[in-house]
Amino acid sequence: MKPLVISAEERAGRRERIEQKVQEAGMEGAVIFSPTSIFYLVGFHFIPTERPMALVLTDGKTTLFVPRLEHEHAETVSDADTVKSYPEYPSELHPMRRLAQLLGELGxxxxxxxxxxxxxxxxWGYRGPRLSEVLPEADVVPGVGMWVEEMRMSKSDAEIALIRESCRxxxxxxxxxxRYSVAGAREIDISMRATSEATSAMIDTLGPIYRAAGSASASAGFRGQIGPNSALPHAVTINAILKQGDTLVTGAGADIYGYHSELERTMFVGEPNAEQRRFFEHMLSAQDLAISLIKPGIPCNAIEQEMQRFYKENNLVPYTRHHTGHNIGLQGHEMPFLDLGDETILQPGMLFTIEPGFYVEGLGGFRHSDTIVVTKDGSESLTYYPRQLEDLICGV
Structure with missing residues (x-):
């Protein structure tokens, strides 16, 4: 079987599209600093530290500028035509000035x-001059990063296949x-056990076809969203001990060659009370509505407008905190967003997390999230975990 990766041919096509935009804009070339964009274009995943790195595109050629400690790594895994390196940061001559020298050599x-x-x-403690400072004769024009982000909005078949594997x-x-979420168990113990066992199963099953570009794990946890603390949408782990009656908001996914998915569920430790059931059913209805609205040709904000109407009709506005969803792929959050200020038109291949949520102080949070891909005539859910309340009661 072939490795679970994006092919060099697909990345070459991405670079051609960017180079065409560079030429159309009358630019001599482009310099990209974003680690995500560099990986997307030449397949080089690295740990961004205080040491500057850059990808230079000019005359149909690609040059990676890296610290010495990354030289062999970059030559081994990247599609770059040339790798140039500098000794270290900080050094007698600042790396940005070395980059300016390299750019001069490249015209x-x-x-x-x-x-x-x-x-x-x-x-990570980096300090340095701007590119425009070390290239005073050049006209440094922003915007290339947005071109790459716009390319990433719609996923290829190969990217969707990786995200589908992440969902699995x-x-x-x-x-x-x-299974391990029972009263008396500790949040961190549950998460670590589930993550460790799932990761081992994934690595054992996929074997040599698995490639990581990040965390190299399948993971699941709560991130502190336990009991009343689940009413904080972006809580942090508090090492809580699960209690009977707790509302739990979960999160799970896997890194498959740097691509991610999002699966979240609202669960309960033991039988939920009437209020928990009421907000859960509101949340499920909201997610059903949002999923039903996903189809190509409509703007993102039209979906959020319908969601806001639903919230108002059901007196739920005081319990909302965020938009309905966001794109996902190499990063956990990518553009576009299902929000009132985003007029991007949905197109086949776009992925969205569908995650309307309600947050009730003292009671908890209520949010499912599923990863949905826009198809030519609607949408398909790539995640498939049970969504109904009776399937999400723990400890029974």
Whole structure:
């Protein structure tokens, strides 16, 4: 069997599309600093640290600019025509000035140069000049990053296949998470056990065809969304101990060559009370409505408008906190978004998490999330975990 990866041929097509845009914009070339964009275009996944890295596109050629410690790695796994490296950061000559020298050698000292950012950025202690500072004769033009992000909005068949595989192993991780979610168990113990067992099963099953570009795991957990704390949509782990009657909001997925899916469920430790059941049913109806609205040719904001109408009609507005969903792929959140301010037209191949949620202080949060792909005549759910309340009661 072939490895679960994106082919070099598909990445070459991506670069051709970007290079065409660069030429149409009258640019001499482009410089890209985003790790995600670099991986998307040349297949080089790396750990972004204080050491600057960049991908240079010019005259149909690609050059990776990396620190010395990444040189062999980049030559081994990337599609780049050339790899150039610098000694280390910080060094006597700042890497951005070395990059300016390289760009001069590639004919990009002056003229219009497209960029995704005016220099490298990192929270790992990096400090350095902007690209425009080290290339004073050039016209550094932003916007290339948006071109790449727009390309990533609609997934190819190969990308969808990887995300479908991610859903498969996220499903297993969630099965185990629910199995181990009983009163008296600790949040972290449950998550670690489910994640470890699901990851082992995934690696054993896929064997040599599996390739990671990130976490290399199938995972499931709560991220602190337990009991009243589940009313915080982006809670953090608090090492809670599950109690009878708790509302649980879960999350599961898997990294398949850097591609992700999203599976979330609202569960209960033991029988839920009447209020828990009421909000759960509202949430399920909202998700059903959102899924039914997904089809090509309509703008993202039209879906959110219908969702807001549903919330108002059912007096649920005070319990809402976020939009209906977002695209997903190489990153957990990608554009476009199912929100009032996004007018992007849905197209086949776009993926969305469908996750309307309600958050009730003192009671908990109520949110399912499923990964949906837009098809030529509607949509298909790539996730398939049970959604009904009676299937999501733990400890029975």
């Amino acid at each position: 990009l000292r002056a003229g219009k140069i497209g960029v995704d950012a005016d220099g490298y950025g990192s929270s 192993w996220g499903n297993l991780a969630h099965v185990l998470l629910q």
